[in-house]
Amino acid sequence: MELSLEQLQAFIATVETGSFSAAARRLGKAQSSISGLINNLEIDAGFSLFDRSSKIPKLTPEGLALMNDVKSVLKSHRNLRHRIDNIMDSVESEISLAYDNMAIPDGVMLGLAAEFEQEFPLTSLMLLEATHKRAYQLIEANKVNLAVVISQDDYPEHFAFRGICHVHYCTVAGAKHPLAKLDKVAPQDLAQYRHLRITDTQTGFRRFDSDLTSNIWYSNSPTTMMEMLRQGLGWAEMPLHAVEPHLLNGSIVRLPTSHQAVTFPHCVDLIWQTEGAMGKCLQWLLERITQKAKALNQRPGL
Amino acid sequence: MELSLEQLQAFIATVETGSFSAAARRLGKAQSSISGLINNLEIDAGFSLFDRSSKIPKLTPEGLALMNDVKSVLKSHRNLRHRIDNIMDSVESEISLAYDNMAIPDGVMLGLAAEFEQEFPLTSLMLLEATHKRAYQLIEANKVNLAVVISQDDYPEHFAFRGICHVHYCTVAGAKHPLAKLDKVAPQDLAQYRHLRITDTQTGFRRFDSDLTSNIWYSNSPTTMMEMLRQGLGWAEMPLHAVEPHLLNGSIVRLPTSHQAVTFPHCVDLIWQTEGAMGKCLQWLLERITQKAKALNQRPGL
DNA sequence: ATTTACCATAGGTTGGGGCGATATATACAT
DNA sequence: ATGTATATATCGCCCCAACCTATGGTAAAT
Numbered sequence: 080m081e082l083s084l085e086q087l088q089a090f091i092a093t094v095e096t097g098s099f100s101a102a103a104r105r106l107g108k109a110q111s112s113i114s115g116l117i118n119n120l121e122i123d124a125g126f127s128l129f130d131r132s133s134k135i136p137k138l139t140p141e142g143l144a145l146m147n148d149v150k151s152v153l154k155s156h157r158n159l160r161h162r163i164d165n166i167m168d169s170v171e172s173e174i175s176l177a178y179d180n181m182a183i184p185d186g187v188m189l190g191l192a193a194e195f196e197q198e199f200p201l202t203s204l205m206l207l208e209a210t211h212k213r214a215y216q217l218i219e220a221n222k223v224n225l226a227v228v229i230s231q232d233d234y235p236e237h238f239a240f241r242g243i244c245h246v247h248y249c250t251v252a253g254a255k256h257p258l259a260k261l262d263k264v265a266p267q268d269l270a271q272y273r274h275l276r277i278t279d280t281q282t283g284f285r286r287f288d289s290d291l292t293s294n295i296w297y298s299n300s301p302t303t304m305m306e307m308l309r310q311g312l313g314w315a316e317m318p319l320h321a322v323e324p325h326l327l328n329g330s331i332v333r334l335p336t337s338h339q340a341v342t343f344p345h346c347v348d349l350i351w352q353t354e355g356a357m358g359k360c361l362q363w364l365l366e367r368i369t370q371k372a373k374a375l376n377q378r379p380g381l
Numbered sequence: 382m383e384l385s386l387e388q389l390q391a392f393i394a395t396v397e398t399g400s401f402s403a404a405a406r407r408l409g410k411a412q413s414s415i416s417g418l419i420n421n422l423e424i425d426a427g428f429s430l431f432d433r434s435s436k437i438p439k440l441t442p443e444g445l446a447l448m449n450d451v452k453s454v455l456k457s458h459r460n461l462r463h464r465i466d467n468i469m470d471s472v473e474s475e476i477s478l479a480y481d482n483m484a485i486p487d488g489v490m491l492g493l494a495a496e497f498e499q500e501f502p503l504t505s506l507m508l509l510e511a512t513h514k515r516a517y518q519l520i521e522a523n524k525v526n527l528a529v530v531i532s533q534d535d536y537p538e539h540f541a542f543r544g545i546c547h548v549h550y551c552t553v554a555g556a557k558h559p560l561a562k563l564d565k566v567a568p569q570d571l572a573q574y575r576h577l578r579i580t581d582t583q584t585g586f587r588r589f590d591s592d593l594t595s596n597i598w599y600s601n602s603p604t605t606m607m608e609m610l611r612q613g614l615g616w617a618e619m620p621l622h623a624v625e626p627h628l629l630n631g632s633i634v635r636l637p638t639s640h641q642a643v644t645f646p647h648c649v650d651l652i653w654q655t656e657g658a659m660g661k662c663l664q665w666l667l668e669r670i671t672q673k674a675k676a677l678n679q680r681p682g683l
Numbered sequence: 684a685t686t687t688a689c690c691a692t693a694g695g696t697t698g699g700g701g702c703g704a705t706a707t708a709t710a711c712a713t
Numbered sequence: 714a715t716g717t718a719t720a721t722a723t724c725g726c727c728c729c730a731a732c733c734t735a736t737g738g739t740a741a742a743t
Contacts, residue, residue: 083382159447414733
C-alpha cells in the first residue's frame with residue numbers, strides 16, 4: 080500500500096527528532112531503514128519532504144503542509160490500538176446510564192461523568208436524566224446499562240439491584256400557600272388543595288393513584304414543578320435535594336405534616352439487567368456511584 | 382506493522398459489502414487475499430471479528446466496537462492522500478485574508494468564505510476583519526496572503542494591486558445632532574463639532590492629521606462608532622454600506638455637505654505581495670473577489 | 684439433487700521493510 | 714590543517730506480508 084504506516088511513522092519521527100539517525104534511534108531501527116522509508120514516501124508523494132543540502136535535513140514547505148495530516152493518521156491508528164486493548168481488557172466502548180432526577184441530584188451524576196471521562200477516555204457515555212418510570216423502562220428494554228432510581232418493592236427475576244442511599248422527601252408548598260400558615264397539616268388538609276406531581280409524557284397518566292385528593296396537576300419537568308410550587312399552585316412531595324435551594328431562599332416551605340415525619344426517607348437503588356457480563360466500565364460505575372451515594376448520605380440533613 | 386492499512390481496508394470492505402468475496406471484488410483483489418488479511422487482523426487484534434458459522438460472515442460485537450475507529454483511520458489516510466494531490470496541484474494548505482471593514486461589507490466576505498469551503502475543503506482559511514492600516518501591515522509583514530483595502534496613492538515595489546470596485550462614502554451624524562438641522566453643511570460647520578474616526582489600537586494614534594477640526598474622537602470598532610453617532614456625539618465620514626441600515630431606520634442621517642458631493646467614492650484595492658508563486662486558492666480568491674466586488678458596484682446606490 | 688456462492692487452505696511470486704557494512708558529506712573542535 | 718563525531722546514501726542480503734491461482738469444503742437456494 081502506498082503511504083504505509085511505517086513510512087508515515089518514520090516521517091513524523093524525523094520531523095520531531097530533527098534527523099534520520101535520531102528517528103532511527105527513537106524507533107529502534109537502523110538509520111538506513113529510515114532513509115529508505117523516507118525515500119519511498121517521497122516517491123509515493125511525488126515531491127521531496129526534506130532538504131538534504133545541509134547536514135541535518137530541513138523540512139520542505141510541502142513536507143510541513145503534510146505534517147498535520149500525517150499526525151492525524153498516526154493518532155487515529157494509535158487510537159485503534161488502544162481500543163483493541165480496551166476490548167481485550169473488557170472495557171466497554173459505550174455505556175449508557177439513566178437516573179431518576181428525584182433519586183439523586185444532577186450534580187452528583189455530572190461529577191461522575193467528569194471522573195468517568197478521566198478513567199475511560201475512549202468509552203462514550205450516555206447520561207440520561209429521566210423520571211423513575213422512564214428510567215425503569217430503559218433498563219427493562221435494555222436501552223441503558225444501569226439506572227439509579229427510587230426503590231421499588233420488588234424487581235423481576237433477571238434484574239439485579241443494590242441499595243445505595245436514602246433520599247429524604249418532604250411535603251412542601253409555596254411560602255404564600257394557605258397550607259404554609261397551618262401549625263399542623265393533616266391528610267385531610269392536604270386533600271383540600273391541589274396536589275402537584277412529577278410524571279412522564281411517555282408513560283401515560285395515571286390520575287387516580289392517590290387517595291388523598293382527586294385534584295392533581297402533573298408536570299414532567301422539575302423546574303416547572305418548582306415554579307408551580309413557588310406560585311402557590313399546590314403542594315407536593317419532593318426530595319430534599321431538589322427543593323433545598325428554594326427552602327434556603329424562603330420561596331418554598333416544608334409543611335409540618337401530622338401523619339408522617341417532616342422528612343421521610345425513600346431507598347435509592349442502582350438497578351441493572353443480570354444477563355450479559357459486566358465490563359470494567361460498568362464495574363467501575365457500580366462502585367463509584369455506591370461510594371458517591373454513601374458520601375451523600377452522610378451529609379447532614381437540612 | 383501490525384494492523385496494516387490493507388487489513389483495515391479489507392475489514393471495512395467486508396463489513397460494508399457483507400462478504401469476503403464481495404469485498405475482494407470491490408478492492409480488486411482475490412478472495413483468498415481478503416481471507417488472509419482478515420485472519421491476520423484477527424490474530425493481531427486477539428479476538429475474532431466475524432462469525433463464520435453460517436455462509437455469510439457476521440460481524441461480532443467486538444468487531445462492531447472496532448468499526449468506527451478503523452473507519453477513522455482510513456478516513457484520515459484518504460485525507461492525507463487528498464492533501465498530497467492538493468499539494469501536487471498547487472492548492473495551498475492554508476490561506477489568510479484580511480479586509481478593511483470600511484472597504485467591503487462583512488457579508489460579502491462571509492459569503493466568500495462559504496464558497497471557499499465548498500471549493501477547497503482541505504484548505505484552512507483565516508479571515509481577518511481589520512482597519513485599513515492593520516490590513517496593510519499584515520500584507521507588509523507577509524502575515525496574510527491577500528487583503529482588501531481602500532486604495533492608497535502608491536504601493537511599494539514588491540506589491541501587486543488590483544482595483545476591484547468603489548466604495549461610496551458620505552458624511553453622517555446622528556438624527557438629533559445639530560448639524561442634521563442645517564440645509565447646507567460647510568467645512569467650517571463641521572469644524573465646530575466633534576469628528577469621529579475609526580482607528581486602530583495597534584498602530585498608535587495620529588491625532589492631528591485633519592485640518593478640519595482638532596476635536597477628534599477615535600474608536601477601533603465600527604459598532605461602537607455607530608453607537609456614538611446615534612448618540613449624537615459627533616459626525617463622521619463612513620462608507621455607505623456600513624451606515625445603510627441606520628440611514629433606513631432614521632437613527633443616522635447624511636449631511637448635505639457643500640464642499641463635496643453627498644456621496645464621494647474611494648477606490649477599493651485587492652493587494653498582495655508579488656514574491657512567491659500563487660497557488661490555486663489564491664488565484665480563485667482573486668477572481669472571485671473581483672467578481673463579487675463588481676456585482677456590488679452595480680448595485681443601485683442609496 | 685444440483686447449482687451457486689461462499690470461505691479456507693496450499694503453494695508460489697513479488698516487493699517492501701528490515702539489517703549491516705561502507706562510502707561520503709558536514710559541522711566543529713583542536 | 715586535521716581529526717572526530719555525526720549525518721545521509723547506497724549496496725547486498727534476508728524475511729515475511731501481501732498477492733495470485735487453484736482446489737476443496739460447506740451452507741443456502743433452486
